[in-house]
Amino acid sequence: MKVINIGIVGTGFSAKAHMEAIRRIPYLRVAAVAASSMEKAQQIAEEYGIPKAYGDASELIQDNDIMAVHNCTPNYLHYAINREVLLAGKHILSEKPLGLSSIQTKELALLAQNSRGVSGVAFNYRHFPLIAEAKHRISKLTYGQVNLVYGGFLQDWLLHRTDYNWRLEPAYNGASRALADIGSHWCDTVQYVLGKKIVKVFADLKTVHPTRLKPPETAGMLKGQSDPEYEEIAMRTEDYGSVLVHFEDGIQGVFTISQVSAGRKNKLFFEIAAEQGSLAWNQENPHSLWIGHRDQANVELSSDPRLLCESAAQLAHYPGGHQEGWPDALKNMLIDFYSVVRDPSLKSTAAVRSFANFDDGNQIMSVIDAILESHRTEQWVKIS
Incomplete structure (x- = not known):
């Protein structure tokens, strides 16, 4: 069974909840975490045994080993990160809302329809x-x-x-x-x-x-x-x-x-x-x-x-x-x-x-x- 490498963007409550849920599914692996600073990312990576840490979300998104991204950042960052993941053709699971306005969310929905990746919202x-x-x-x-x-x-x-x-x-x-x-x-x-x-x-x-x-x-x-x-x-x-x-x-x-x-x-x-x-x-x-x-x-x-x-x-x-x-x-x-x-x-x-x-x-x-x-x-x- 092929293991899916996942990157988590964010280090707060929702990010940690996602990390723990991912670990309960055998074919999923948290392979990288990105935070607002490299220091914070490295701290979480060490605590959770995550191989890679990034101080910038874009670096994680562009990592060729990362197949899917979980966007667990504060709301105002959702749109830009979701958009970049969609344009990179990767799978994206975002905390809600997708963006701060319907103009942003409509654009993302249209991008998702034409993306080769799977897109989801965490309405759990x-x-x-x-x-x-x-x-x-x-x-x-x-x-x-x-x-x-x-x-x-x-x-x-x-x-x-x-x-x-x-x-x-x-x-x-x-x-x-x-x-x-x-x-x-x-x-x-x-x-x-x-x-x-x-x-x-x-x-x-x-x-x-x-x-x-x-x-x-x-x-x-x-x-x-x-x-x-x-x-x-x-x-x-x-x-x-x-x-x-x-x-x-x-x-x-x-x-x-x-x-x-x-x-x-x-x-x-x-x-x-x-x-x-x-x-x-x-x-x-x-x-x-x-x-x-x-x-x-x-x-x-x-x-x-x-x-x-x-x-x-x-x-x-x-x-x-x-x-x-x-x-x-x-x-x-x-x-x-x-x-x-x-x-x-x-x-x-x-x-x-x-x-x-x-x-x-x-x-x-x-x-x-x-x-x-x-x-x-x-x-x-x-x-x-």
């Missing part, structure tokens, strides 16, 4: 076993036609005015924050389960903290420094928002996104109400798919592969009761992505490919653009 919530099971049941009309969908994605990591991160600055993260960062995951996951795209939105967004306190670079690093001097920064992106949505075929819904909900760490959840039953799933309890009935007892389906349809069972790697979670969904995404890399004939076969490609990433950016326009104009906006 698609790859939980019970998400595949829900998709299967919806597609088979097990509960009849879907009427409505509701849910959201809630976090609390930006609850306090003193919470600060580069994602709060539009120059690094784009015009939207909460909706683009985590709302994009909700939209992609629910569109995937339904097999229907969002076609129209009506949004109401809010910034809870008009200004935030940015600590100095050395805050918390100097001995005895208990009261650092903060810089007051005006906020131009949303902390939370609620969005009414229309999907294809008349399905309606609503979702709420928040990064200021105390106690909620990473709650992506949805409920799909159909003619004869409902399905509900919560990422913080991913091993249970709630099935609601009117005239009989409700049911909770576990992620036991013996109880799931074939496509869902393939994503559950251990017997029932051996719980799998977020890292395993990331591993499933890589298995899916690299199965297409190994067999390019599958590239255009949507029935085989379940990972999000650059067309999907571009479509999600169009949804985010429409949400921002809807909030600004206080009107329904169609997805372009």
Whole structure:
């Protein structure tokens, strides 16, 4: 079995998660890492036993030994790196968003269509076993036609005015924050389960903290420094928002996104109400798919592969009761992505490919653009 040499660009949370997932798949190998400095790259390379280190992403991309690149950099760097990889004809798996604007993501989607490499976006919530099971049941009309969908994605990591991160600055993260960062995951996951795209939105967004306190670079690093001097920064992106949505075929819904909900760490959840039953799933309890009935007892389906349809069972790697979670969904995404890399004939076969490609990433950016326009104009906006 031919080993695929992979280059990781970035050294943060997502980069390390990708490295660990890659190591769980026998025919994949992290062969190089690139960082913002050679010192940082060498440090990570030594820590993870990676053969090559680069202080410049372009050097990694042009390395002839590297067959695929994982773009795990901050958002403002995504477009340029993704574009360079596509033009080099290599495989690219990018963290979302593909770029900071729909102009950038549309260009990348067009380049990807004509590239000899495989391109994917890390919308990994698609790859939980019970998400595949829900998709299967919806597609088979097990509960009849879907009427409505509701849910959201809630976090609390930006609850306090003193919470600060580069994602709060539009120059690094784009015009939207909460909706683009985590709302994009909700939209992609629910569109995937339904097999229907969002076609129209009506949004109401809010910034809870008009200004935030940015600590100095050395805050918390100097001995005895208990009261650092903060810089007051005006906020131009949303902390939370609620969005009414229309999907294809008349399905309606609503979702709420928040990064200021105390106690909620990473709650992506949805409920799909159909003619004869409902399905509900919560990422913080991913091993249970709630099935609601009117005239009989409700049911909770576990992620036991013996109880799931074939496509869902393939994503559950251990017997029932051996719980799998977020890292395993990331591993499933890589298995899916690299199965297409190994067999390019599958590239255009949507029935085989379940990972999000650059067309999907571009479509999600169009949804985010429409949400921002809807909030600004206080009107329904169609997805372009």
